[in-house]
Amino acid sequence: MSKYLVPVGLSNRHIHLSKEHIDILFGEGHELTKFKDLSQPGQYACEEKVDLVGPKKTIKGVRVLGPARPNTQVEVALADGFVLGVKPPVRDSGDIAGSPGLKIVGPKGEVEIEEGVIAAARHIHMHTSDGEKFGINDKDIVKVRIEGKRGLIFENVLARVNPNYALEFHVDLEEGNAAGLKNGDMVEIIKE
Amino acid sequence: MSKYLVPVGLSNRHIHLSKEHIDILFGEGHELTKFKDLSQPGQYACEEKVDLVGPKKTIKGVRVLGPARPNTQVEVALADGFVLGVKPPVRDSGDIAGSPGLKIVGPKGEVEIEEGVIAAARHIHMHTSDGEKFGINDKDIVKVRIEGKRGLIFENVLARVNPNYALEFHVDLEEGNAAGLKNGDMVEIIKE
Numbered sequence: 267m268s269k270y271l272v273p274v275g276l277s278n279r280h281i282h283l284s285k286e287h288i289d290i291l292f293g294e295g296h297e298l299t300k301f302k303d304l305s306q307p308g309q310y311a312c313e314e315k316v317d318l319v320g321p322k323k324t325i326k327g328v329r330v331l332g333p334a335r336p337n338t339q340v341e342v343a344l345a346d347g348f349v350l351g352v353k354p355p356v357r358d359s360g361d362i363a364g365s366p367g368l369k370i371v372g373p374k375g376e377v378e379i380e381e382g383v384i385a386a387a388r389h390i391h392m393h394t395s396d397g398e399k400f401g402i403n404d405k406d407i408v409k410v411r412i413e414g415k416r417g418l419i420f421e422n423v424l425a426r427v428n429p430n431y432a433l434e435f436h437v438d439l440e441e442g443n444a445a446g447l448k449n450g451d452m453v454e455i456i457k458e
Numbered sequence: 459m460s461k462y463l464v465p466v467g468l469s470n471r472h473i474h475l476s477k478e479h480i481d482i483l484f485g486e487g488h489e490l491t492k493f494k495d496l497s498q499p500g501q502y503a504c505e506e507k508v509d510l511v512g513p514k515k516t517i518k519g520v521r522v523l524g525p526a527r528p529n530t531q532v533e534v535a536l537a538d539g540f541v542l543g544v545k546p547p548v549r550d551s552g553d554i555a556g557s558p559g560l561k562i563v564g565p566k567g568e569v570e571i572e573e574g575v576i577a578a579a580r581h582i583h584m585h586t587s588d589g590e591k592f593g594i595n596d597k598d599i600v601k602v603r604i605e606g607k608r609g610l611i612f613e614n615v616l617a618r619v620n621p622n623y624a625l626e627f628h629v630d631l632e633e634g635n636a637a638g639l640k641n642g643d644m645v646e647i648i649k650e
Contacts, residue, residue, distance in 0.1 A: 344635040345537075356607045356638060387607060415548045415579065416633075417613040422606075437636075441608075443536040444629075444636035446548060 270400045270455040272390055272410070275305055275434040276442040279328055279342045281316060281370070282335045287379075291316060291372025298332040305434050306391055308333070318342075319369035319376075322351025337362060338370070340383040343440045347385065357384040358424060388437045389424040390455065397427035400455060404428065409456040410435055416446035419456070462592045462647040464582055464602070467497055467626040468634040471520055471534045473508060473562070474527045479571075483508060483564025490524040497626050498583055500525070510534075511561035511568075514543025529554060530562070532575045535632045539577065549576040550616060580629045581616040582647065589619035592647060596620065601648040602627055608638035611648070 288296055292314060299313040314330040318340060325346060339362055340354075347354040352366040367379040390408065397403060404427040410420040420441070435453060437445075447453070480488055484506060491505040506522040510532060517538060531554055532546075539546040544558040559571040582600065589595060596619040602612045612633070627645060629637075639645070 344638075345631065415614060419611040419613065421609040421611065439537065440632040441636040444633040446536075 270457075271452045272392075272433055272435045272455055274442070274447050274449060274451045274453055275436050276447065276449050277341065277386060277436055277438050279318075279325065279340075279346050280311075280331050281318075281328055281341070282331055282337075282339045284336060284338045285334045287338045287370070287377050288334055290375040290377050291370060293374040296374075298330060298334070300332065301329075304331070305432050307430055307432060314372075317371040318350060319371055320350025320352050321368075323349050325349060338377070338379055338382050340368070340370075340379075341386045341438075342383060343438050344385050345440060347383070350383075352383055354383045354385040356387050358387050358389065359384075386436070386438060387424060388420055388422070388435075388441060389426055391431040391434045391436065392425060392427045393431055393433060394427055394429045396433045397425070400457075402427065402455070402457065407458060409458065411454045411456055412445040412447060412451075414446050416444065418445050420445070423455075462649075463644045464584075464625055464627045464647055466634070466639050466641060466643045466645055467628050468639065468641050469533065469578060469628055469630050471510075471517070471532075471538050472503075472523050473510075473520055473533070474523055474529075474531045476528060476530045477526045479530045479562070479569050480526055482567040482569050483562060485566040488566075490522060490526070492524065493521075496523070497624050499622055499624060506564075509563040510542060511563055512542025512544050513560075515541050517541060530569070530571055530574050532560070532562075532571075533578045533630075534575060535630050536577050537632060539575070542575075544575055546575045546577040548579050550579050550581065551576075578628070578630060579616060580612055580614070580627075580633060581618055582625075582627045583623040584617060584619045584625050585623055586619055586621045588625045589617070592649075594619065594647070594649065599650060601650065603646045603648055604637040604639060604643075606638050608636065610637050612637070615647075 301311045312330040318325045406425040493503045504522040510517045598617040
């Protein structure tokens with residue numbers, strides 16, 4: 267049987283901003299400036315950066331990802347949460363209800379968000395054609411096996427299948443280091 | 459069948475020092491001062507701290523663990539290696555041949571080590587009686603299963619069985635965060 271392989275994409279801390287918050291942080295009518303395209307179609311890293319001010323410490327220079335989203339969402343590692351002094355829950359993107367807030371500081375202003383700080387739950391983006399090839403449907407839970415000295419099997423991996431997605435397994439830097447992964451490594455999907 | 463459970467111990471970056479290096483860093487004849495006992499019998503965290511100076515950046519205030527060892531060994535997370543500007547290999551404790559070095563700065567002096575910077579390979583300490591109960595021998599490779607939102611199965615876990623050890627599963631903070639673990643959590647050993 268052939269293996270189902272997927273390339274790894276490691277996520278460093280970043281922030282998605284609402285249009286309203288872009289206006290406050292960078293000035294009324296500001297348009298985000300693309301720094302480089304990300305692997306997911308239409309998504310890009312921006313030149314813009316902000317500072318995250320937690321009750322304990324500040325993390326400076328956190329990159330904004332575009333385009334604007336309906337709700338501002340801060341994605342950090344659990345270790346970042348410890349530095350900031352907040353406890354980000356492990357959540358799927360968009361599921362921010364009841365998560366902690368913090369202060370976001372930009373060059374033109376600052377915003378205090380009530381919620382929106384999460385540690386992103388590991389997930390796989392798949393184009394519809396990959397889903398068909400692998401026999402995996404949107405919202406299926408799969409496993410991902412990594413080989414090597416830090417070999418492990420990630421369980422509870424959410425598959426997100428969509429015609430707008432490109433095949434990629436997303437974990438944060440702590441998960442990546444725990445498994446000895448680098449960007450672009452090919453790893454194996456295991457169906458439940 | 460009953461589960462084989464083991465408590466988790468999370469390791470932050472730390473350093474073991476040789477007697478010679480203790481003399482240089484803290485002064486001739488200096489004796490390490492116990493801050494608190496660790497779970498492994500005879501091992502303790504010390505009041506003493508040092509700075510690690512890498513080619514890229516310095517990490518200040520890294521705790522010394524006692525007692526003195528034959529060879530100085532620096533145990534850091536892979537993310538620490540990135541900050542320092544060195545690439546620690548994932549190694550079992552004591553296996554430092556060919557690993558990178560760096561400069562260690564103490565209150566009374568400094569030492570440039572040629573090798574000794576590693577990322578500790580995950581392992582389980584077991585008393586001989588635990589080994590017998592679990593049917594696991596020294597140097598066996600086992601797996602460890604973690605449940606929950608960040609559930610995963612660590613593979614390639616080295617069992618170290620010794621009458622001087624206490625039962626504990628050691629991972630670093632990145633591995634711990636990747637699995638959503640806290641100190642003292644009980645996790646399951648799976649035999650190969």
